[in-house]
Amino acid sequence: MRQVSVIGSSKASEEEYEFAYRLGKELAKRNLVVVCGGRTGVMEAVCKGAKEEGGLTIGIMPSYDGHEANPYVDIKVNTGMNWNRNPIVVASSEMVLAVGGNYGTLSEIAYALILGKYVVGYKTHKVEGVEQVESLEEMLKKVDEFFGGRL
Amino acid sequence: MRQVSVIGSSKASEEEYEFAYRLGKELAKRNLVVVCGGRTGVMEAVCKGAKEEGGLTIGIMPSYDGHEANPYVDIKVNTGMNWNRNPIVVASSEMVLAVGGNYGTLSEIAYALILGKYVVGYKTHKVEGVEQVESLEEMLKKVDEFFGGRL
Amino acid sequence: MRQVSVIGSSKASEEEYEFAYRLGKELAKRNLVVVCGGRTGVMEAVCKGAKEEGGLTIGIMPSYDGHEANPYVDIKVNTGMNWNRNPIVVASSEMVLAVGGNYGTLSEIAYALILGKYVVGYKTHKVEGVEQVESLEEMLKKVDEFFGGRL
Amino acid sequence: MRQVSVIGSSKASEEEYEFAYRLGKELAKRNLVVVCGGRTGVMEAVCKGAKEEGGLTIGIMPSYDGHEANPYVDIKVNTGMNWNRNPIVVASSEMVLAVGGNYGTLSEIAYALILGKYVVGYKTHKVEGVEQVESLEEMLKKVDEFFGGRL
Numbered sequence: 001m002r003q004v005s006v007i008g009s010s011k012a013s014e015e016e017y018e019f020a021y022r023l024g025k026e027l028a029k030r031n032l033v034v035v036c037g038g039r040t041g042v043m044e045a046v047c048k049g050a051k052e053e054g055g056l057t058i059g060i061m062p063s064y065d066g067h068e069a070n071p072y073v074d075i076k077v078n079t080g081m082n083w084n085r086n087p088i089v090v091a092s093s094e095m096v097l098a099v100g101g102n103y104g105t106l107s108e109i110a111y112a113l114i115l116g117k118y119v120v121g122y123k124t125h126k127v128e129g130v131e132q133v134e135s136l137e138e139m140l141k142k143v144d145e146f147f148g149g150r151l
Numbered sequence: 152m153r154q155v156s157v158i159g160s161s162k163a164s165e166e167e168y169e170f171a172y173r174l175g176k177e178l179a180k181r182n183l184v185v186v187c188g189g190r191t192g193v194m195e196a197v198c199k200g201a202k203e204e205g206g207l208t209i210g211i212m213p214s215y216d217g218h219e220a221n222p223y224v225d226i227k228v229n230t231g232m233n234w235n236r237n238p239i240v241v242a243s244s245e246m247v248l249a250v251g252g253n254y255g256t257l258s259e260i261a262y263a264l265i266l267g268k269y270v271v272g273y274k275t276h277k278v279e280g281v282e283q284v285e286s287l288e289e290m291l292k293k294v295d296e297f298f299g300g301r302l
Numbered sequence: 303m304r305q306v307s308v309i310g311s312s313k314a315s316e317e318e319y320e321f322a323y324r325l326g327k328e329l330a331k332r333n334l335v336v337v338c339g340g341r342t343g344v345m346e347a348v349c350k351g352a353k354e355e356g357g358l359t360i361g362i363m364p365s366y367d368g369h370e371a372n373p374y375v376d377i378k379v380n381t382g383m384n385w386n387r388n389p390i391v392v393a394s395s396e397m398v399l400a401v402g403g404n405y406g407t408l409s410e411i412a413y414a415l416i417l418g419k420y421v422v423g424y425k426t427h428k429v430e431g432v433e434q435v436e437s438l439e440e441m442l443k444k445v446d447e448f449f450g451g452r453l
Numbered sequence: 454m455r456q457v458s459v460i461g462s463s464k465a466s467e468e469e470y471e472f473a474y475r476l477g478k479e480l481a482k483r484n485l486v487v488v489c490g491g492r493t494g495v496m497e498a499v500c501k502g503a504k505e506e507g508g509l510t511i512g513i514m515p516s517y518d519g520h521e522a523n524p525y526v527d528i529k530v531n532t533g534m535n536w537n538r539n540p541i542v543v544a545s546s547e548m549v550l551a552v553g554g555n556y557g558t559l560s561e562i563a564y565a566l567i568l569g570k571y572v573v574g575y576k577t578h579k580v581e582g583v584e585q586v587e588s589l590e591e592m593l594k595k596v597d598e599f600f601g602g603r604l
Contacts, residue, residue: 078242081383091229103566110560232534254415261409380544393531
């Protein structure tokens with residue numbers, strides 16, 4: 001199974017939510033397993049989209065019992081480590097997709113770059129090393145290029 | 152999806168390996184997702200058994216890249232935290248099954264009990280709060296009783 | 303600076319509290335820095351004793367802000383990781399002293415043994431690899447033997 | 454004891470090293486305990502400066518045994534968590550001082566802001582919420598204003 005991590009704010013704007021929802025659908029169509037922080041906002045949207053296309057979703061949860069998981073998380077990995085679970089979210093995939101995001105997302109981008117992951121972002125933090133895209137289509141092209149070479 | 156955690160030594164005896172392998176098969180037949188530490192020994196055996204019955208296996212890995220995963224791990228959750236990943240293994244299921252085990256397993260049993268999990272053990276540490284069983288059949292009976300009430 | 307970790311229940315009996323308090327005094331007299339989980343019970347007692355003799359105390363705190371520290375903790379190391387901070391408590395010293403204790407202490411003993419630490423216990427879990435002593439004097443003798451060779 | 458966290462790259466430029474070294478001296482003169490990641494570069498420089506003025510230094514180490522600590526770390530807190538120890542570095546103080554820095558520092562800045570810490574930076578990442586200063590004098594003025602109100 002090939003995994004892709006999707007990161008973004010728990011308080012997504014309507015546009016970010018829609019973007020992440022459509023992204024989730026497309027990732028599931030490509031048989032990619034979605035790894036995320038398991039909560040609301042971008043995390044919920046990408047899981048919802050993935051589930052509607054029969055995908056598998058993994059939530060790396062802040063709590064010990066996963067009570068805060070959105071309803072579209074299949075597998076809850078309960079860490080009990082609060083925000084310290086962020087590095088695990090990005091370490092668990094080779095490619096990281098960022099959609100918007102606040103400081104939590106910034107910490108995940110930083111860890112992704114420490115770990116040498118390929119990070120593609122849409123309307124996210126302008127950090128050197130992140131490849132910025134302007135549309136879902138452009139992001140999916142990056143996904144296809146990346147995983148295409150690994151099939 | 153319902154998850155069950157299986158813990159035990161990375162250096163299993165032949166009998167422990169066989170026990171865990173057969174356990175993996177039975178858990179997969181019950182559609183239970185197997186969560187484990189992702190490495191060798193009992194972890195490998197339970198994943199191997201689960202995969203032979205079409206089950207899904209999750210490995211909570213010590214490293215950042217999951218290179219040490221056994222070949223039967225479907226989803227690698229890469230923590231980069233070495234042994235500190237142990238609490239995550241047991242926090243991610245409601246029921247924890249211990250097969251043999253050394254100090255790593257003891258730490259997981261301790262965390263499972265801290266977190267109020269139901270722990271059933273076969274030839275494992277004699278810790279108050281762990282329900283000890285003498286056979287695979289007895290362990291599976293406990294599994295059925297536990298998850299039966301939750302279906 | 304030489305560090306020693308003291309572990310034990312946050313709900314100590316009167317005898318355990320007194321034992322840990324006297325232990326803290328003796329460790330401080332030996333210029334040993336006390337590392338502990340920073341909370342109540344045995345942790346509070348050992349810090350209190352150490353402070354009364356001018357010692358230095360380090361609390362590895364479960365929370366992000368250390369609000370739960372006992373009043374005798376000098377340095378709060380705030381982890382935000384709840385019980386997952388336990389391995390850090392024992393990794394931060396070469397010698398680990400256990401006084402009584404419940405499942406949290408058991409997890410720390412297990413990690414101490416994984417990491418090859420020298421563990422001496424008083425009325426604590428009977429785990430192979432832990433050296434059990436019957437009195438404070440006997441524990442201090444072990445401390446002197448251990449650190450004596452390192453001065 | 455009042456703690457201040459200093460973050461920055463393990464590969465400091467000569468100017469950053471000098472800045473951090475002088476910063477360490479000034480923090481120690483103010484009786485502030487220095488918390489850092491315990492390694493080379495900015496971390497080493499700030500510890501070295503602090504020690505020369507009789508200060509106390511805490512290193513939150515990536516490894517389980519602290520072998521990578523610079524020689525000016527007094528207290529080694531060994532985490533075994535590699536880069537995942539970064540949030541602990543910033544959670545353990547109310548004020549965070551950043552000097553230069555790469556992705557590791559960026560992750561620490563992000564965590565500091567998540568946790569609501571006051572972050573002052575010199576030639577560091579331009580992140581909203583970080584107060585940027587142009588000189589050591591300006592940074593020390595912020596330190597004095599912050600801790601002055603708490604004495």
